[in-house]
Amino acid sequence: MAVRKITDEIYWIGSVDWDRRLFDELIPLPDGTSYNSYLIKYDDDALLIDTVDPAKKEEFFLNLREANVNKISYIIAQHAEQDHAGCIKDVLQEYPGCRVITNKKCKNLLIDELHLEDNDFYEIEDGQVFQFGKKKYQFIFAPWVHWPETFLTYLPEERILFTCDFLGSHFATSKLWSEDTPDIYYAAKRYYAEIMMPFRHMIKNHLDKLWEIPIEIIAPSHGPIYKKPEFILNAYQDWVSDKVSDEVIIPYISMHGSTEKMVYHLTEQLIQKDIKVTPYHLIYTDIGKLAMSLVDAATIILASPTVLTGPHPQVVYAAYLCNILKPKAKYAGIIGSFGWGSKMEEDILQLLKNLKVELLPTVMVKSNPRRDDFIKLNQLAEVIAKNHSNLK
Numbered sequence: 001m002a003v004r005k006i007t008d009e010i011y012w013i014g015s016v017d018w019d020r021r022l023f024d025e026l027i028p029l030p031d032g033t034s035y036n037s038y039l040i041k042y043d044d045d046a047l048l049i050d051t052v053d054p055a056k057k058e059e060f061f062l063n064l065r066e067a068n069v070n071k072i073s074y075i076i077a078q079h080a081e082q083d084h085a086g087c088i089k090d091v092l093q094e095y096p097g098c099r100v101i102t103n104k105k106c107k108n109l110l111i112d113e114l115h116l117e118d119n120d121f122y123e124i125e126d127g128q129v130f131q132f133g134k135k136k137y138q139f140i141f142a143p144w145v146h147w148p149e150t151f152l153t154y155l156p157e158e159r160i161l162f163t164c165d166f167l168g169s170h171f172a173t174s175k176l177w178s179e180d181t182p183d184i185y186y187a188a189k190r191y192y193a194e195i196m197m198p199f200r201h202m203i204k205n206h207l208d209k210l211w212e213i214p215i216e217i218i219a220p221s222h223g224p225i226y227k228k229p230e231f232i233l234n235a236y237q238d239w240v241s242d243k244v245s246d247e248v249i250i251p252y253i254s255m256h257g258s259t260e261k262m263v264y265h266l267t268e269q270l271i272q273k274d275i276k277v278t279p280y281h282l283i284y285t286d287i288g289k290l291a292m293s294l295v296d297a298a299t300i301i302l303a304s305p306t307v308l309t310g311p312h313p314q315v316v317y318a319a320y321l322c323n324i325l326k327p328k329a330k331y332a333g334i335i336g337s338f339g340w341g342s343k344m345e346e347d348i349l350q351l352l353k354n355l356k357v358e359l360l361p362t363v364m365v366k367s368n369p370r371r372d373d374f375i376k377l378n379q380l381a382e383v384i385a386k387n388h389s390n391l392k
């Protein structure tokens with residue numbers, strides 16, 4: 001996509017990756033993504049904020065040519081991951097004398113990754129203000145959104161905040177500006193769930209700082225740019241809060257139908273109690289949707305048959321994912337089935353050590369569930385309803 005104007009001297013020169021469907025060989029990208037690089041021109045000189053994924057290098061350099069850039073004195077590298085930093089070495093080769101503005105942690109990561117030299121860098125500190133041309137650039141360190149070196153760049157005169165991964169979205173669109181519509185909200189929430197949620201407590205602190213700064217534009221390095229910063233800041237404030245929703249999610253697998261009968265029975269019981277419930281069949285579930293549901297749900301029930309004394313591997317995967325994403329759920333439970341013996345409960349609990357949850361009574365069924373087993377599931381639904389009544 002061609003160069004896009006943001007203000008008189010600030011341009012978007014990134015790349016929209018319409019067809020990318022997986023990130024880190026892990027995260028599904030149903031809507032593609034974009035790598036936003038920003039160009040700030042001053043007389044016959046220029047400064048870049050981030051670059052693009054190396055797969056889009058050719059398009060990136062075409063954009064630089066289209067923008068008539070003959071000299072680049074600085075690249076601000078806000079984050080070392082290659083979808084933003086992957087073309088830095090190429091820029092340094094193409095524009096001799098260009099230096100990389102970044103912090104010490106990012107510098108060290110870039111030296112390891114790109115084999116740059118120490119004198120390629122201009123090292124900055126948290127809060128430092130850097131002057132280039134008529135503009136001031138203030139650096140706000142924001143570790144763990146989502147790597148330890150990440151920082152934000154604020155232009156006080158324009159009231160623009162460049163946030164790299166933070167507040168972004170994997171959303172390929174021809175529109176430069178976010179229209180604050182449900183599809184952007186959905187993409188930003190998916191992005192938060194998959195990438196930012198484990199750092200919820202740190203993000204709370206970063207948000208506290210941002211509310212104190214006058215911001216008119218938030219320009220992330222993925223997805224459209226926000227003209228109404230409160231749209232995304234309020235969304236994040238909600239997602240990182242301790243508030244949970246009256247919702248139960250049940251990631252499950254069933255091999256011969258017993259666990260499925262249990263899941264459906266529990267689901268029906270919860271529906272009758274007017275509790276939002278979503279069973280996620282783990283063979284067919286989009287992992288991103290599961291992650292999104294973990295942003296708010298008060299209760300997680302993992303449901304599995306027994307495979308060689310332990311949980312089904314797909315349930316192991318889901319439990320591991322729940323554990324590393326560190327959702328704010330308040331309650332968790334296990335239901336499932338076995339033929340002749342099982343240590344599934346203890347195996348799953350070992351995988352959930354990061355969760356700060358109250359454990360619900362486990363319901364295990366030998367083979368095909370009987371009336372007494374369904375009564376135990378009714379009792380579990382009662383416990384969940386009582387817990388959830390305290391949320392309202």
Ligand code: FEO
Binds near residue numbers: 082165222
């Ligand atoms: Fe978009 Fe952490 O890279």
